[in-house]
Amino acid sequence: MRFSQLLILALSLLLSCTSEKPQTRWYRGNTHAHTVICGHADSTPEAVTKYYHEHGYNFLILSEHNHFINPDSVKMPVPLRQDFILIPGEEVTGHKIVHSTAMNIDTLVDWTFEHEQVAKIIQNQVDGTRAASGQTILNHPNFEWAVTSEDILPVHDLYMFELFNGHPSVHNDGDENHISTEKMWDELLTKGMKIYGVSSDDAHDFKKIAPDESNPGRGWVMVRSQQLTPAAITEAMNHGEFYASNGVFLQKCESQNDFYTVEIDEAATMAELQLPDIFGKKVAKQDDGFFIELIGDNGKIITTIAGKSARFKLDESSSYFRVKAICRRAHKNGGSEEFYAWAQPVFTDERR
Ligand SMILES: [Zn+2]
Ligand SMILES: [Zn+2]
Structure with a gap:
């Protein structure tokens, strides 16, 4: 083998070694925000998108109650940062106050299923979301004390829940009669469930900022991914490649x-x-x-x-x-x- 061939072999070996470790980076996102479409939030899909774009986020889900906002229908900020995307979604808002973010769906997920067991309603939302090519984040379990860890434990194919939600009335910390969402998480993990903790805004109010308003910037996730696409971010989160933050x-x-x-x-x-x-x-x-x-x-x-x-x-x-x-x-x-x-x-x- 000639010297030049050896050099090429050495270089290609070096390249194959260095390319083995894929490059990832952190992407900041909010998985839960509302718009005027639901009737009780104060900003349009465009204004909500603009807020997160301006504040350095990399992705956002416009998660409207039982309404699918197709990202293609939203006029994006100009100039648009190359590292900002909308991920299609919906807040499936069902019976017995079972709410979940259907992440990266391709169609509206039905919310009308009724059952006396909360676990069955959660399962129906998870299954419906998967049928729409998405993944579920179970939202704010302590809102109206609707969902307990006993309700979550039997559910299959559920890998994410809101450990922290920035809405002022969701009781992340529990009260004298109810455990916190963090304690709920440890119960589920101790009992063998593989479930990851999400932090989100659940923002409704972008115009008046106060501790008792439902404002943006309260809770977010940092996702470790090679790519910023709806599919890559959803896949990474569903496998626990992220952390939750409120500061x-x-x-x-x-x-x-x-x-x-x-x-x-x-x-x-x-x-x-x-x-x-x-x-x-x-x-x-x-x-x-x-x-x-x-x-x-x-x-x-x-x-x-x-x-x-x-x-x-x-x-x-x-x-x-x-x-x-x-x-x-x-x-x-x-x-x-x-x-x-x-x-x-x-x-x-x-x-x-
Ligand atoms: Zn909700
Ligand atoms: Zn919500």
Whole structure:
């Protein structure tokens, strides 16, 4: 073999090695927003799209109640960023207050199914969404206390639910008689379900901004994908390639060779938390700063690290591990407020 042939062989080997690892990046999106079409939100599909386009999001679902907004019918902002898309969707709004986002559907999903069991209504929405080529996010389970973890557990082919929803009346944190959506998540994960936590706005009010309004910018997801297309983003989310946030950004969250590495993106987080209309969860006065929790079976906090990065060794002591990154600061009315990034669970059992 001549030297030039050797060189070509070496170069092609090098190229095949380097091209093995596909390039991914984080895409910011909101999976839940309303428009004037539903009759109780204040902005047109175009104005809602413009808001998210202007605020640096990469994708948006106009998830209207029992109404399919075809993205082709929406006039897009001009000039349009190349890294912004609409994903077709609907908020399937069914009996017994079972609501779900039908993500990346190609047609309207029926919502009229009635049954005395909530689980059957959820299953009907999941099946109808899959028949329309989409995937389901079960929405705001604690809204009107409509859906419990017992209702969710028997459902098949459901991989996402709203762990956090920015609407002021959905009770993410539960009350004295009802568990929080985060506790619900740990119950489902402990009982063997493979389900990922989504954070969304459920925005209705784009004109008046206040803590008790249903405003944009409250909850979003960061999706790790090679491509920004409706299919790629939906597929990535349905396989847990994302984290949920209401204020904290991550630079890294990945598990490799039994180690789980997390790094908080301090610059992006601080930039977000400087915004005037961002509201955290009010808690008792505690130390300010960044914290990273490792959580396992039954929602047990296994360890808490003070700081912006952590590396955890995963073993068989828990059937799943998940990480919650916290930014805590003083609240202007006393006490502290917290913002979070919720990374998706990593499984150590047959769900891996
Ligand atoms: Zn809803
Ligand atoms: Zn909604």
